[in-house]
Amino acid sequence: MLLRAATPEDALGVARVHVRAWQTGYRELLPHEYLANLHPEERAQRYDFANDDPRRPKTIVAIDDDAVRGFATIAPAHDSDTTDDGELCALYVDPDRWGQGIGIALISAARNRLIELDYHYARLWLLVGNARAARFYRADGWAPDGIVRTETIWGVSVDELRYRRSL
Structure with a gap:
């Protein structure tokens, strides 16, 4: 397996x-109905992997x-209450590859990159009820910090719980 910049x-x-990760x-x-109507071709148009601005994902x-x-x-x-935290905005693995160490490798690489960018803390937002992801992040040292928000993601309103960890 190779890890590299997109x-x-x-x-x-x-x-x-x-x-696929969302649908599963x-x-x-x-x-x-919402999940069935997600299409990779549409989603791909939203990514900007060529942007070099350090403030961009x-x-x-x-x-x-x-x-x-x-x-x-x-x-x-x-987040409005942060001045110098980094954020793990997304971490997804093809469901056919769950449990094979890809997520562990990716979260480690993401943490290392945040450290290189001089962040001392990181946060992420987790969909309330996502027990599998909660176990994964807790095993990696993340913990809920008590902040909950309602967010609209891909047109659907969801409740999310913020997790944080030191780097």
Whole structure:
């Protein structure tokens, strides 16, 4: 498996992983009709992997068998109560590859990149009820900090719990 920065050519592969992970991981948390209508081709158009602005999200991809098998996206945290935290904006692995260490490799690479960017703390937002992801993040040293928000993601309103950890 190769971990590297995403390029514009990775957009469709990242979108395929993103959509499949949502359709599998959130099937008990989001409406079926909504998940069934997610399309990688549409999602791929939203990514901007060519932007070099350090204030913009950066994505790391996991490549295996010449295909994107997972990705992690980091950025400066955008919460109003933060001044210098980094954020893990997304971490998704193709459901066919769950349990094979890809998520662990990606979260480690994301943490290392946040440290390189001189962040001392990181945060992420987790969909309330996502027990699998909560176990994964807790095992990696993340903990809820008590902040909850309602967010609209891809047009669906969801409740999210913020997690934080030191780097």
